[in-house]
Amino acid sequence: MSSLSLLHHATTRLSSIHRFSRSLTSTITPAHSIYVSKSTNPYFNLTFEDWLFRHKPPKEPLLLLYRDHPCVVIGRNQNPWKEVNFRALHRSGIPFVRRRSGGGTVYHDLGNTNFSIHVPRTTFDRSATAQIILRAVRSLDIDAHVNDRNDICVGKEKIRPFIIATCSAYKIVNNRAYHHGTMLISTRLDTLGDLLRSNKESMVTKGVASVRSPVCNLQQFSSTISHDAFVDAVVHEFRNEFDISEQACMIGETDELMGDDYIHKGMKELPSWEWAYGQTPEFEYKITRSFAWGDVAASIHSKHGIILSCSIDVLKGGNIVLNHEMGEIGKRLEGKRYGQIEDSEVIGARGQSGDILQWLRQEMEV
Amino acid sequence: MFRQATRSRLSFPSRTVRGLPSLQAAPLSRTIVTKKYTVEHEIVQFDDETHTGVVSITDHAQSSLGDVVFVELPTVGSQVTQGDQIGAVESVKAASDIYAPVSGEVLEVNERLNTEPGLLNRSPEDEGWLCRIKLSTPSEVDSLLTLEAYKETFES
Numbered sequence: 088m089s090s091l092s093l094l095h096h097a098t099t100r101l102s103s104i105h106r107f108s109r110s111l112t113s114t115i116t117p118a119h120s121i122y123v124s125k126s127t128n129p130y131f132n133l134t135f136e137d138w139l140f141r142h143k144p145p146k147e148p149l150l151l152l153y154r155d156h157p158c159v160v161i162g163r164n165q166n167p168w169k170e171v172n173f174r175a176l177h178r179s180g181i182p183f184v185r186r187r188s189g190g191g192t193v194y195h196d197l198g199n200t201n202f203s204i205h206v207p208r209t210t211f212d213r214s215a216t217a218q219i220i221l222r223a224v225r226s227l228d229i230d231a232h233v234n235d236r237n238d239i240c241v242g243k244e245k246i247r248p249f250i251i252a253t254c255s256a257y258k259i260v261n262n263r264a265y266h267h268g269t270m271l272i273s274t275r276l277d278t279l280g281d282l283l284r285s286n287k288e289s290m291v292t293k294g295v296a297s298v299r300s301p302v303c304n305l306q307q308f309s310s311t312i313s314h315d316a317f318v319d320a321v322v323h324e325f326r327n328e329f330d331i332s333e334q335a336c337m338i339g340e341t342d343e344l345m346g347d348d349y350i351h352k353g354m355k356e357l358p359s360w361e362w363a364y365g366q367t368p369e370f371e372y373k374i375t376r377s378f379a380w381g382d383v384a385a386s387i388h389s390k391h392g393i394i395l396s397c398s399i400d401v402l403k404g405g406n407i408v409l410n411h412e413m414g415e416i417g418k419r420l421e422g423k424r425y426g427q428i429e430d431s432e433v434i435g436a437r438g439q440s441g442d443i444l445q446w447l448r449q450e451m452e453v
Numbered sequence: 454m455f456r457q458a459t460r461s462r463l464s465f466p467s468r469t470v471r472g473l474p475s476l477q478a479a480p481l482s483r484t485i486v487t488k489k490y491t492v493e494h495e496i497v498q499f500d501d502e503t504h505t506g507v508v509s510i511t512d513h514a515q516s517s518l519g520d521v522v523f524v525e526l527p528t529v530g531s532q533v534t535q536g537d538q539i540g541a542v543e544s545v546k547a548a549s550d551i552y553a554p555v556s557g558e559v560l561e562v563n564e565r566l567n568t569e570p571g572l573l574n575r576s577p578e579d580e581g582w583l584c585r586i587k588l589s590t591p592s593e594v595d596s597l598l599t600l601e602a603y604k605e606t607f608e609s
Contacts, residue, residue: 189548
């Protein structure tokens with residue numbers, strides 16, 4: 088019936104992809120235990136989260152709460168063309184973001200609240216985090232419970248597993264396990280369904296696939312629940328659990344944080360083509376189309392967002408000249424960015440070549 | 454597990470090692486295979502005869518990562534520089550990058566990992582090898598860590 092939280096494993100990559108990022112240093116250090124972000128910029132929040140869980144001493148408990156304006160967040164090793172419905176994405180003007188941690192695709196908007204919780208290793212217990220979130224939800228007069236697998240439930244339905252995440256896996260010394268989850272409060276479930284639908288069965292991709300789970304909003308059970316109420320409740324339970332007397336530290340896109348090298352470069356990297364598309368695992372996309380002049384099958388092979396090869400076969404209606412032309416188009420696309428065929432490429436092409444280029448461009452953009 | 458400490462002498466073909474491609478080379482000569490480690494939890498098994506190194510991740514790394522669900526390998530024929538990101542590993546717990554421990558040309562990758570990423574858990578230092586690199590600067594091996602030094606990076 089009702090999955091209250093969309094949990095994915097929030098696992099931070101141990102180092103950034105580019106070599107320059109590996110030497111990034113921060114001039115600031117996280118001094119607090121509880122952070123609430125006032126920013127709704129996903130690029131800021133995801134980068135701040137990454138910075139926070141990397142720079143906080145692992146022996147200290149840590150909580151971060153935030154929400155983002157509408158965006159689709161895909162996992163580190165996922166294929167956006169497979170996970171995201173680009174037609175709906177462009178129509179809605181919503182961006183997609185590749186986060187630095189692994190796992191599947193989720194939808195964020197102001198109706199869902201993200202929480203990341205780290206509990207110190209010595210006291211780490213699979214159920215500790217689930218219990219904190221459970222107590223917070225129950226304090227808001229929602230009759231939730233945790234099942235034996237630490238899923239938060241309302242009613243008896245099986246809910247998604249609560250996954251432990253580890254940050255910086257290779258750097259075992261700094262290893263810190265944390266839970267990342269999303270609490271759906273009043274999220275646009277219809278938009279979520281549109282954006283995450285892709286149905287590209289003939290796209291065979293390497294990488295990590297998403298698992299679809301039924302979800303519902305907390306507001307279904309309590310009309311008075313809100314982001315602020317949920318944040319206050321989680322902060323309250325977290326302070327109780329760890330005897331923390333300090334208040335939550337409110338953060339935002341302040342000069343101090345934005346001026347930090349790690350955060351500044353991290354925020355610049357997330358929306359870049361090299362990160363968002365260029366980190367896509369290898370895939371192959373096979374498509375067919377009937378034109379007035381013949382039937383065509385195309386197969387596009389791509390890795391890291393670059394077209395490695397593109398073969399175009401005329402199945403019906405072909406001849407030596409046409410086959411040669413198709414071969415030439417395939418060669419011309421090699422090395423180009425997948426999904427980014429320039430206007431100039433298409434405008435200059437006439438006849439069958441023009442048809443093919445326009446078709447391929449369309450197929451790659453959705 | 455860590456049976457070859459830092460530098461060991463292996464005589465071939467008296468011993469066959471399953472999975473590792475470089476160790477099957479040079480059948481009649483005595484080859485010195487040096488096993489070195491990086492702080493990124495990678496291993497290079499360097500063959501001083503062919504100047505090639507087989508790259509894998511340590512048993513310690515795989516056990517920390519948990520069940521591996523995806524491995525991205527470098528492209529055969531590509532030139533890599535020490536420290537470059539050459540691949541990625543994602544497990545049920547974490548997503549991590551793989552860095553080139555040495556510079557050179559990627560001669561071969563372990564294609565089995567594409568369909569059997571779990572090999573990295575079952576046999577990280579043998580059947581779960583990642584790639585084989587022809588070193589452009591063999592002296593880079595000297596600057597890598599010994600087993601003892603590697604262990605010190607996470608045992609404290």
